[in-house]
Amino acid sequence: MIKLREVYFSYNKEPVVKGVSLSLGNECIALAGPNGAGKTTILKLMAGIYRPKKGEVFIEGKNIWKLPEKEAITLRRKVVYVHENPIVLRGSVLNNVIFGLELRGVSKEEARKKALKLMRKLGIDELAEKDAKNLSAGQAQLLALARALIVEPSYMLLDEPLANLDWKRRKSVLELLKELRETGRSIAIATHDAFLVSLVCSKAYIIENGSVVSETLPPAIFQ
Amino acid sequence: MIKLREVYFSYNKEPVVKGVSLSLGNECIALAGPNGAGKTTILKLMAGIYRPKKGEVFIEGKNIWKLPEKEAITLRRKVVYVHENPIVLRGSVLNNVIFGLELRGVSKEEARKKALKLMRKLGIDELAEKDAKNLSAGQAQLLALARALIVEPSYMLLDEPLANLDWKRRKSVLELLKELRETGRSIAIATHDAFLVSLVCSKAYIIENGSVVSETLPPAIFQ
Amino acid sequence: MLGEVLEIALRSIIVSGLAAVLATSWGIPLSLKLVTDDFRGKKFILDVFRALVGIPTVVVGLILYFLFSRSGPFGGLRLLYTPLAIALGQAVLITPLLVSFAYQALEREKGEVWELAMSLGALKNQASSTLIKETIPKLLNASLIAFNRAIGELGVALMLGGNIKGFTRVMTTAIALEVSKGEFGLALSLGGFLLLITYSITAVSRMVGGKS
Amino acid sequence: MLGEVLEIALRSIIVSGLAAVLATSWGIPLSLKLVTDDFRGKKFILDVFRALVGIPTVVVGLILYFLFSRSGPFGGLRLLYTPLAIALGQAVLITPLLVSFAYQALEREKGEVWELAMSLGALKNQASSTLIKETIPKLLNASLIAFNRAIGELGVALMLGGNIKGFTRVMTTAIALEVSKGEFGLALSLGGFLLLITYSITAVSRMVGGKS
Amino acid sequence: TRAPVTLRVSTTTSLYATDLLEELARKFQEKHPKVIIEFTPVGSGEALKKAENGDVDMVFVHAPNLEKKYLEKGVLKFGEIFAYNTFVILGPKDDPAGIRDMDPINAMIAIYEAGEAGTTKFVSRGDNSGTHNRELWLWNLAGLDPSGNDWYIESGTGMAQTLMIANEYGAYTISDIGTYLKLSSELTYLTPLVTQGSELLNVYSVYVVNSDVIKGVNERLAYEFQQFVLSDEIQNFIGNYGVVEFGSSLFSPANGDPDGSLREAWNQLAGG
């Protein structure tokens, strides 16, 4: 369970997240709302990337900003956030995909095997040796997804995960997400894509201007 | 009319555009196809951003890579390409929006007025003075659109223009595009979004692996 | 004494300031050219500049000495042993450092800015000036560091200026003179004062020029 | 004669190479700290380093001379007039330049790399080392330019090395000696040879280390 | 076998630049292979300062008035004059002050007058070196004080640089003969005009650093090298040094200063 309690956040002076409380249990939740509402910011707060100016972030009951780094890391490693604009590291696509495993000390060989299997599933195995900085938009998006999936996180926070993907790959990603739900992973998705949300999510938070304005069932929000 | 004739292009050794011929007249065309097929590359070739390794690019009948810069520029200025991942310049949102007008020597005051009007239409007028580097994904996308629209190009080449936009803004952008079509502008859109394409475009090129594999009516391609 | 030190400090600032302006005036266009044009030998030129960061100041001084001396090709200009000669020499000296910094900054931004400018119908030189604008804080930083390098160098000032009291004596040649006299304490105080000057100029211009 | 020049050149490379290694070993972690940590006085430190790019080499030499001199606090180490003393002094001298370059490179990449690392469960020091990895060609470039600066400097080598024949004489002190002898032609040849060395090292290490 | 011992010597650059000292060291090492002699060539003031800081065991200089200060402080002892040559007054070939073959004092007066008349310039080392001190002493003997005049250029640099400046300006200056001879091919606009006169005597002394005052210096070895330099064999060698290259020797050996004239000159200079 990831829980935000009365969380405030601002990049400079103006707060952009204003007293948000929400939780992600064994479920898929959607964050929806107009551009600039604060969806991305909220996901990054949930992932422990941003530190709230006020309020608390709990991962599995622990306030992660009050734990020493050593203890926090085991919790934070259960959570993965995927950026809306993929961030790509130097080196090959494969090297990018295994990055999270390297952080966790998995051996290179094992990481490689696992990565290739996953990349096959996403249809990017042929790109393995390609320079990751030279991908098309959709290819980069898939790289970012693979990089997140490979560490088998308990909580996946996805920011517009289907943007730039072609239809075939959208379908495989959706199936992957459904599979993940079936094995009990928690998923949060920030998106403007009604279709996606209605297929995998059971709950939607509508964000407007930095606050949760309503909780509803997914299909309702786009009407 | 923009016309590619037997165009080849490669980033390094491998060609990624292989003998593509297509044309954009007084119409809206869609480019569809799997990730990495070459849609973005083709749009950039049409815009005269990339120089073909082989083949010709004609804008209004002139081979732009054979013209001296002075003559080419009047043609190239009729064409605008909007990146799939917005590129943002330092400074305020307003400064970004008027960039194309500045290039054309329009006075700052006039540019400002025009920009604010356009930004109101796209629902980003409140962001005018904000640092453009600090926008949300959707806000940046709208900035890029506004920056392109403001120069009133005869040819608009849009790369996934609706990605990251919320529903309200998708609607306004679609309406804007329809208006543009009514005033005779040519539009090319690379997208995976069937809905969008079917609403404004009359023709679709399906790109696969660097080649045009078929020309069809838009709704057909996603079936 | 204090009056003399202030006069020397002021001369240092003016001379090296001029050097930085000169070096910037040709170094930035040159870096821009290296970043935006693809031509054979570009890597070579770049590596030569990087190597020239390490050219001994006396060597620069010596080369220009031969050019400026009475019997040299530009002897008629009577530049040798004038503050202008120092400024020219320092400008040459700091150009490689300036170019190395500026190239790194420009190169990092180039791809995106260039594409954006082209996509909106920029002429080549408009795209260039957009790139410059995008990089201004970093370029300013490059010029500043080059200025600091100039004001702290000795060899050129000595060879081309001659450390003439009341005319071409600058902070570093004054310091070297005190060292050769064995007046180490005085030399150190002058060094401290020079650092104070460079720090102040650095801090102020960064406040004015914005973060990089 | 030729043998002696080669010996001096080799000594220069080793001494300044050591200086570059030392400066890198503390300069990169320092730059990393400046980039990744937000603390009061950070801007101040940064500006001090930028100012220190312009510290006259004789001043660095002088300060360390006081420390290493027999009558100084570290006199017991008997470092003065040894190649090691030059290397230490040059390492101190080039640190500000190295930090200025490295900071610019790291700072440009930081935001994204850091966020990515955090989003995938990196410890703080893993995020740091990812940042370093991402920036390696530019950091290498920074070290290289710092090396070039070191091998071309005179003041430290003179004050701390003493230009002792066969022991602490390096390229720049040899050049300065020839200049003071009036052997300008020889001084220039030595300068040209030094540049050839720095160029070769620059070109080779950039080939090995990849583009930046 | 004993470990090698190092003798640390500071010397004025102009003396070192003639390579004489490296030659002497080589000869000493033939006799004492375990000895390493390290020269650090610097300005006179700096050379003496290094002695005071305990960073050298021995000093070669030619600046009597500075030497005296350090003698009084007790830093130096066993001062011996080991060689001498002359300073020369140089000027432009057309000699606007008309000093050719004058005696040094009158030459200085003539330069002063020409300077005041605006027909010439004079370049001074201005660096408190041996040569600079000699120049000041000559002005003093002439009863003149040129400082502050715009024809009187204080260069604040080494001898070679000062000569180059004088050459560029077509000005008068004073130099030790050694540096001038080495540079003469560069100095196309300068010529030696006054070379005779006891006031131009340039005496080089060698000192041992006093281990009673300065801790940790190797006084014994320094003394040995000093005695070696003063030995007949070496004095002879000094007298012939440079003959091949320049046609005349760069130095005259002191040979123990039999008539005391060198010491007298030293005293005059040191007292001045």
Ligand SMILES: Nc1ncnc2c1ncn2[C@@H]1O[C@H](COP(=O)(O)OP(=O)(O)OP(=O)(O)O)[C@@H](O)[C@H]1O
């Ligand atoms: N780095 C930043 N600095 C300052 N303000 C920022 C920064 N990033 C985002 N903002 C602002 O914070 C607000 C929330 O941004 P956020 O990215 O969370 O929105 P979002 O709901 O994800 O929007 P979108 O649907 O467009 O992705 C916006 O108004 C945005 O302009």
Ligand SMILES: Nc1ncnc2c1ncn2[C@@H]1O[C@H](COP(=O)(O)OP(=O)(O)OP(=O)(O)O)[C@@H](O)[C@H]1O
């Ligand atoms: N800068 C680059 N260097 C090398 N290869 C590149 C570069 N940019 C793109 N490519 C490759 O060129 C091919 C075509 O890329 P392009 O971006 O045109 O595809 P696309 O059809 O737009 O894909 P998407 O739907 O994912 O945006 C891809 O295989 C891609 O990996």
Ligand SMILES: [Mg+2]
């Ligand atoms: Mg967002």
Ligand SMILES: [Mg+2]
């Ligand atoms: Mg694309």
